[in-house]
């Protein structure tokens with residue numbers, strides 16, 4: 771059987787709702803779940819093939835989007851959270867018991883500082899922005915996917931209408947490079 775990219779991708783994508791304004795995320799524990807409340811829909815939702823983003827078991831990709839950090843609060847069982855890798859750019863807060871990542875936060879100077887990374891499949895609510903593209907696709911090879919399977923993986927994304935990139939989408943890459951340019955002193959008129 772062909773490997774699953776992700777349950778939210780495999781059978782086609784369900785569009786979100788532009789009027790949706792947030793909801794709750796829960797970890798996978800049977801009891802005392804960590805609960806996160808998001809007071810906003812997400813943006814830039816995408817499939818990520820990197821080794822660091824949380825993915826459900828059996829899936830090759832994570833689905834991850836961003837939300838302003840001010841819109842994120844831990845509303846139950848905060849004591850179960852622990853940062854996976856304190857040195858990483860994105861400090862991924864995971865449940866110590868079930869391993870699910872509840873939110874990833876950037877504290878250092880970075881183009882995406884101020885945005886938290888979340889997996890809205892952890893929510894029962896419907897209306898979250900649907901995945902917009904697939905990033906870090908080639909990274910799945912680093913986790914054991916055969917290089918010869920990559921055409922099939924990219925074709926599957928294409929079949930559900932998603933572009934694939936081996937880092938991020940042009941919009942996000944431009945944001946990162948704009949940030950880097952500004953840091954080096956370049957000033958752009960009319961941004």
Ligand SMILES: N[C@@H](CCC(=O)N[C@@H](CS)C(=O)NCC(=O)O)C(=O)O
Pocket residue numbers: 818819820821822823858859860861906909910912
């Ligand atoms: N090929 C690497 C890529 C890792 C990577 O750069 N991940 C991206 C996408 S999530 C990133 O922004 N990482 C920052 C971080 O993990 O803190 C891997 O699979 O581990």
Ligand SMILES: [Zn+2]
Pocket residue numbers: 797798799803804865866867868869870
């Ligand atoms: Zn848990």
Ligand SMILES: [Zn+2]
Pocket residue numbers: 818819820821822823832906
């Ligand atoms: Zn990732």
